[in-house]
Amino acid sequence: MKISRVIAIAAILLYACTTEGQPLVVKADKPTAAIQPTMWGIFFEDINLAADGGLYAELVKNRSFEFASPLMGWTIQQASPGTGNILVTNRLETDSANPRYIRVTRNTAKGKFGLTNEGFRGMGIKQNEQYNFTVWAKSETGNIELHVQLVDSTGRALGESQPINISGNNWQQYKTSFTATATELKARMNVWFEGEGVADIDMLSLFPQHTWKQRPNGLRADLVQLLADMKPGFLRFPGGCIVEGRELATRYQWKKTVGPVEDRQVIVNRWNTEFAHRPTPDYFQSFGLGFFEYFQVAEDIGATPLPILNCGMACQFNSAEVVDTTQLDPYIQDALDLIEFANGDVSTKWGHLREVMGHPDPFNLKLLGIGNEQWGPQYVERYKIFTKAIKYKYPEIQLVNSVGPSPDDERFHYLNDTLRKLNADILDEHYYSSPSWFQNNANRYDDYDRNGPKIFAGEYAAQSVATVSPLNKNNWLCALSEAAFMTGLERNADIVQMASYAPLFAHVEGWQWTPDLIWFDNLNSFGTPNYYVQKLFANNKGDNVVAITSDNKTLKGSDSLYASAVTSTANEVILKIVNTSSRSISKQISIDTKRKLAAKATVTTLQSNDLNTVNSIESPKDISPLVSEAEIKSRQLNLVLHPYSFTVIHIKMQ
Incomplete structure (x- = not known):
């Protein structure tokens, strides 16, 4: 770690003699919303060599000669x-x-x-x-x-x-x-x-030999460990557009990804020619990493499984092919059979297959996504049919539903209005936009209907240049802006119950889309600054939201500060404060509680004076957490919030 960075961050932790403006007040004894165990999770998609060549530890390309060119590789x-x-x-x-x-x-x-x-x-x-x-x-x-x-x-x-x-x-x-x-x-x-x-x-x-948990046909251990370290609340799989396929013939069909590996049908990956700037004609899906393995790794890392299924619609950015609603029965049966595969007794057809594959106990599936990023009346029509069939047989399953690829266009407003009237369970919102958008939308959910559907912030990532640009970087400006936005998600945890960055993985020589949360080559891997932001939120989730204010006002961009606060059943107050300005800000923090506080707080900080800083294979921790302590006196502590910093403060209570 650079000496200058150590000195700069150490300045945050000094017990300051003077502070600026109104103190920050935390109402630690007055919870405002419960935080769901699923709050911060993981979105996996087989893009950027994320499965074959990445998480799936197989080293042989085209092992069964099923690529379009039989001897490719x-x-x-x-x-x-x-x-x-x-x-x-x-x-x-x-x-x-x-x-x-x-x-x-x-x-x-x-x-x-x-x-x-x-x-x-x-x-x-x-x-x-x-x-x-x-x-x-x-x-x-x-x-x-x-x-x-x-x-x-x-x-x-x-x-x-x-x-x-x-x-x-x-x-x-x-x-x-x-x-x-x-x-x-x-x-x-x-x-x-x-x-x-x-x-x-x-x-x-x-x-x-050394795959994750030493399993044959297993997963790359270092990549799974990075996921486990996040302590995710859920794992969404097998992705987004990968579910749809460019056309229905190449859609993801979960039944073809289970059973013996040698019987799983290889198909082309829909990302292999999607972008002219990154053609990848040798990108196929072996499905060695299939639905059983997804459920298994979710269980391993303590994450609730969230599978997404095709709803009879191919990618609307590509072919926009749909199956006629009179021909939806096979698609609906796939959904019903998946629930049986995950939760059914071993005496059932699909529960028996789960047992044969080595997991007689249920996977405890509670959530299921219907379609990925669909829009328009044709999606609503299919949503109604799927919902009726699934809820009739499995009323306890919560359904995740699309509101389109954008957070504020006509497609979004049509679906948002329509699905709310239909009493949808969970709405899946996506945002790929500029860092300024994320900072400006930290208040997005403050005025949402508290009695309507819950929100899944299903895909988000700040774009340093522009959406789909190959020049996007996982720089500190993007990560810091996401942290600011996430304080708003946490503050509104009564309706925002799930959130995940996307995409998850990228091979440094085989990517199609950037930015991405975790990068790797054939031997090494590293978390981006964005990864550490996500990890700090997930590792410090808490159980209840409490208010943190300045002059009785929520911190959502005023004076470049964003903040959220939670308490945990482990008797902790956990504060998250983002300073997006180029100057240090000294703040007094007052913890309003009747309980006795520890003498010192644990302070974890991400910071860089250079907003263009990125991590890399060569320098994987240029931006990574630095932990120290701060003194607490009379239920107060003073901190110097460094320029461009994200700070997490742990305070123990009796």
Whole structure:
């Protein structure tokens, strides 16, 4: 950490002799609203290589040869022509989910012949890590062996398996493990075939041993840990526009993402050609990370699951294709079956599948999203049909409903008015806008109808340049502005009951959209300044909102200050104060309570004098929390709020 930053932030914590203006008064004994356990959560979408090549720890790209180009990601290696050949075979009539495999022919026992897989922008390999390789194969004629080798960019070996002898003419899975001898950011995998004969090969897979909770077919541990550290209240999955698909044929269908991994149908990712500035033609979805895994990781990190389902509408920014309302039954049945999969007894069809997959206990699903970012009368028509069917069978399930892609246009106002009249449960509002918009809208929910639907701030992120611009950065100005806005969400927790930044993940060499909360390469990951803002709110959520005012006025931008306050059942007062100005502000804070307070408060601060500061792989914590203490006297403490700072203050009560 830079010395200048330490000195600057230390200034915040000084017990000041003089303060500016009216003191801040916290009514700690008078709660105004309960805060839901779901208040601060996570929005996951498979964009920016977030699943394959990211959270899903599989290292092999196109492991089952189901990409549009069957050998995409693979290169044939042979010492001389005629050593062998590869034939892509399609068995669509007998295996529609995984129709392709390769037939490997070795014409001579001499000379090298094999395949090289490039991974997802390379393969991140760690020294002394065990790697587990599996392959489905069967022998046709002769005797074929294969072995796996990891190499760096120069061809230097990083680890190698023992040979696997392929025997028998029935498909079976073979396994082997080996340990890497060096660390490499962009390794490749060679699969060498030896002997003479013909063998059929499918589902070549390579995982590190140390996945999250050491699970086979598991998740990348460092990325899940960053999520767990946030202590999220919910996990929304599988995303936003990914749910819709560019057209209905490529929509997300949850039933095709559960069961044995080898039976999950690969489809193109709808983000692969969405943006002209970031074409990614090799972006597909293997669904190794499917609905079972989403439910499982939500449970792992203590988050309420929030799945979003297609409502018979493709992305309206793309094809705007809809299924006729007379043909909605399969879509509705998918929703009903999903609830059974999550909550049903193991004697039911889908509850039994959950048990077979290793989770006999229910996942305790309470929330379900109908459509992603739809708008217009056609969405309302489908919303009514879905709601009637789901509420009839599962009245306890709370439904999350779209109010469009913008927080204030005609599409929003139409849906907001209409769904309120229909007594919708939860309205999902999205905001991608400038930092100034976030600062100016900290009061957005102050005058909302307290008797209407609850609000899910489902997608938000300040845009440093413009929405969809490839030049957007996760800089401190954006994060600070989001913190200011979030004080308004927290202050209105009686109606705003869920909130999540979006998108969540981005590969530094494989992104389509920026800004994003967490960035990673094949070996490393880091939280942005925005991540630390979200984490501080979620880790300091509290249980009840209490008032924090200056001269009996709420702090929502006056004198560049924004603030919210909560109390917790752990007998704490927790204050969040944002200073968006370029000057230090000295403030006296008075805690109005009959209870005795601790002698010192814990103060956690995010701050930078440079609003353009970002974190990076090389400098992952240029902006990160600094913790210290401040003295409390007579239920008061004085703080110097540094320029461009977000401060969280913990005060223990008896």
